[in-house]
Amino acid sequence: MYKLIKTSTLFFITILICFSLLDVLFTYSFKKGTFFKTQWIYNLKNKQLDYAVLGASRSLTAIDIGETNEVLGLVGLNLSLDGSLPTSQYLILKLFLEHGNKIDQLIFNVNTWQIGIDSISHFSYPRFMPYAHDDAVYDYFKTYDDNWIYYRYVPFYRYAKFNFDWGLGMYANSVFGMFKPNFDSLGSFYYPFYDYRGTREIDDYAFDLTGDFKNLFKIHDLCKQYGIKLTVIFLPVVNLRYDEGYKDNMQQFEAMLAAKQIGFIDYGNAYNGQFALFTDETHFNKKGVKQFTNDYFIPLVDSLSH
Amino acid sequence: MGQSGYRLCADGTFFVSGLWHGANWNFVVFGLLHGVALSVEFLLKKKRKNWSKKFGFYYDILSNMATFSYFTFSVIFFRANSLGQALNFLKKLFDFSAYDFGQLMHxxxxxxxxxxxxxxxxxxxxxxxxxxxxxxxxxxxxxxxxxxxxxxxxxxxxxxxxxxxxxxxxxxxxxx
The missing domain is CATH 1.10.287 (Helix Hairpins)
Structure with a gap:
């Protein structure tokens, strides 16, 4: 019995040491990597931005930041995270600001169907795994999921569980830089095709105004704390039921934001029905990006910065 | 028991074990594929011994690869939700059109x-x-x-x- 306990203890310690070393090695490499957008943003330090764009995939793929910067002579970045909800968007903005970066204007795209959700999306959830030892990340995620205690304190558990995102392949990629990230040097991604792949059925895009919009207002508080002017926008969609109900809903939402001195611009109807500019119901193709940037985004940033 | 009896038993056993996984034609095909493989293996027993002596290591490698490939092929029927889905999967597997090759690049x-x-x-x-x-x-x-x-x-x-x-x-x- 004594021998069994001794051997088991020895084996357990061996395993613990091996996984701890692997954990340190992987974390070190992942923190240096820039493949995922979270890694890229996390590594940005002491930047002075005239403006930044925040949101999910819609704002990630809708704006030509390079052209805006060139035309207006400003410095801007796209901080949007694909597949994210306002919860992760708040966290990534918080981390960005805590790392010494400064923003004058924040343009935040809200998706009407997501704005009231207070949970972490399945898609963006694993993207923060390498930062489980960062108190800001850990404390934030722990309020949504107790598993983060294990992710933080059990060596290598988080990389084993999410090994499709953070496995040996990503480790090799962090060390050798084999794959380029799917966003450009200013943080934007553009769909590589022009054909429309969504439905042509008309849809309601109304805000559910009964929620408390917790994360939107947390972003607003963060902006106030760091002296950033926040403007909320709703980017164009192609299959919008643009009726009195929609207009009324948007006016109510605008009034709610105005009460907190947050500006709101609804672009939802700007290219309604123009399928040649979209890749699906809510995302532009490259043609749409160019048109929206020139028609609306550049004038918006220009007016905000004066 | 003669050779035919053995083959019948093997085929029958795997037919039933296929059905045990689910009452669907894809599981029947999965079981039968294994039964057929065992029967063929039994029939070629003497020949395989001779090949093993003659080609040694190379025979072992080739037979391992063949067994693995055949098993993987059979799993298509095991994992599919229906026989139609399995056959559609096989059709797609051998579709070397430009679009699929293009997908590989991405x-x-x-x-x-x-x-x-x-x-x-x-x-x-x-x-x-x-x-x-x-x-x-x-x-x-x-x-x-x-x-x-x-x-x-x-x-x-x-x-x-x-x-x-x-x-x-x-x-x-x-x-x-």
Whole structure:
């Protein structure tokens, strides 16, 4: 019995040491990597931005930041995270600001169907795994999921569980830089095709105004704390039921934001029905990006910065 | 029992074991494929012995590859939701149209990771299987605790790196 306990203890310690070393090695490499957008943003330090764009995939793929910067002579970045909800968007903005970066204007795209959700999306959830030892990340995620205690304190558990995102392949990629990230040097991604792949059925895009919009207002508080002017926008969609109900809903939402001195611009109807500019119901193709940037985004940033 | 009896028994057993996995035609095909394989193996018993003597190592490698490929092929019928889906999968598998090739160029990291990691792991399994048959190696393994620890640790690390810990419902036996 004594021998069994001794051997088991020895084996357990061996395993613990091996996984701890692997954990340190992987974390070190992942923190240096820039493949995922979270890694890229996390590594940005002491930047002075005239403006930044925040949101999910819609704002990630809708704006030509390079052209805006060139035309207006400003410095801007796209901080949007694909597949994210306002919860992760708040966290990534918080981390960005805590790392010494400064923003004058924040343009935040809200998706009407997501704005009231207070949970972490399945898609963006694993993207923060390498930062489980960062108190800001850990404390934030722990309020949504107790598993983060294990992710933080059990060596290598988080990389084993999410090994499709953070496995040996990503480790090799962090060390050798084999794959380029799917966003450009200013943080934007553009769909590589022009054909429309969504439905042509008309849809309601109304805000559910009964929620408390917790994360939107947390972003607003963060902006106030760091002296950033926040403007909320709703980017164009192609299959919008643009009726009195929609207009009324948007006016109510605008009034709610105005009460907190947050500006709101609804672009939802700007290219309604123009399928040649979209890749699906809510995302532009490259043609749409160019048109929206020139028609609306550049004038918006220009007016905000004066 | 004669050769025909043996083949009948093998086919029957696997037909039933196929059905045990689910009352669907794809499971029947899965079972029959295994039954047929066993029958063929039985019929070629003498010939295979001769080939093994004649070609040695190369025969072993080829037969391992053939067995693995055949098994993988049969799993298509096991994993599909219906016979139609399995046949459609096979049709797509051999569709070398430009679009599918184009898709290959845009494989993301996770898919490439599967390919890059899967092949060395299969080779590793073959090596361990061979080592297990070597009495000398087995004897060393049983005597040296450090070696055992190292191999067990290595195995656990492999599980950590390549195991599936998300969506466990995808693992078929968890569906029963």
């Amino acid at each position: 494989l993301d990291v996770a898919f490439l990771y599967n390919v890059a990691v899967g092949i060395p792991l299969i080779l590793l399994l073959v090596i361990f299987e061979k080592a297990e048959l070597n009495e000398k190696l087995v004897s060393i393994f049983n005597k040296k605790r450090a070696l055992r620890f190292a191999l067990y640790t290595f195995a656990l690390i492999q599980i950590g790196l390549f195991g599936v810990f998300l969506n466990q419902n995808d693992f078929i036996y968890f569906q029963f």
